[in-house]
Amino acid sequence: MAVHTKKIGLSLGADLCWPACYEEIIRALKLEIPIGEDALRFHVERISVEPFDLQQPCSYDVVLDRLTHWFHTSREWIKKAVLLDGLYVLNNPWSLQAMEKHTSYVAMMRLGMPIPKTWLVPPKEHAPGADTQTTLRRYAKLFDIAKIGDQLGYPLFMKPYDGGAWVGVTRIDGPEALRDAYEQSGTRVMHLQAAVDPFDLFVRAIGVGPQVYIVRYDPGAPLHDRYKVDFHFVDGDEWSLLQDTCLTINAFFGWEFNSCEALRKDGVFHPIDFANA
Structure with missing residues (x-):
């Protein structure tokens, strides 16, 4: 019997807990899976960031990617390895590059999900470019951002259209605060989104393949304490709805794993952030 070792790459940023747990689980399981007359073992390795030849071979069979939605050097290495070497990556880097928060909102609005009312506004500043000022003089319309805020109502949130990890997110309680924010x-294209306020429950539906688990979430708690060990905070119908919501989003975008944040107000769950793949 021949024993083959499959290599799993972990594409990581500042991650601490999950990769250490994953590595230890693989070591503890000591997997040796029979495939016909052969057997498969698994080796896990963290992927480094370094210059690469576009034609260099890839030693990994599968990569679990938690980095390239914001770190482009590794994203381009992964895309090279997919095209040239047949690497399988979770999640699809092209999908993550194209389907940012803005696109995910629009797609789920079309499917009828109760996404809070959202506007996109041009950046306050523009990076220098040969034709930037000419384009702005010809076509950019002046606008009063406070009027948009009045249409949305307060409180509202201003956040990057392609953002994540709560970076650049500001709660706005009035027109002066909106103008100041x-x-x-700077140069970031921003969303203005009506707040789901007041809400009585904040959850994350965490989907991995066909499995979804619903967790009560507290974004204001210290990082280590945001996922709450709690049970029976939703009923059976709500659990099924949140599972279906997460699976629908993942199926639409082709994501193997993802999380969907939703707030409950007056018995309705409003998805607010679900491009977390």
Whole structure:
């Protein structure tokens, strides 16, 4: 019997807990899976960041990627390995590159999900470019951002259209605060989104393949304490709805794993952030 070792790469950033747990689980299981007359073992390795030849071979069979939605050097290495070497990656890097938060909102609005009312506003500042100022003079319309805030109502949230990890997110309680936040937003294209307020429950539906687990979530708690060990905080119908919501989003975008944040107000769950793949 021949024993073959499959190599699993972990594409990581500042991750601490999950890769250490994953590595230890693989070691503890000591997997040796029979495939016909042969057997498969598994080796886990963390992927380094370094220059690469576009034609160099890839030693990994599968990569679990938690980095390249924001770190582009590794994203381009993964895309090279998929095209040239047949690497399988979870999740699809092209999907993550194309389907950012803005796209995910629009797609799920079309499917009828109760996404909070959302506007996109041009950046306060623009990076220098040969034609930037000419384009802006010809076509950019002046607007009063406070009027958009009035249409959405307060409180609202300003956040990057492609963002994640709560970076650049500001709660806005009035027009002056909105103007101040917009003045400080720099070159980032921003969303203005009506707050789901007041809400009585914040959950994350965490989907891995066909499995979804619903966790009560507290974004204001210290990082280590945001996922709450709690049970029976939703009923059976709500659990099924949240599972279906997460699976629908993942199926639409072709994501093997993802999490969907949702807030409950007056008995309705409003998905607010679900491009977390």
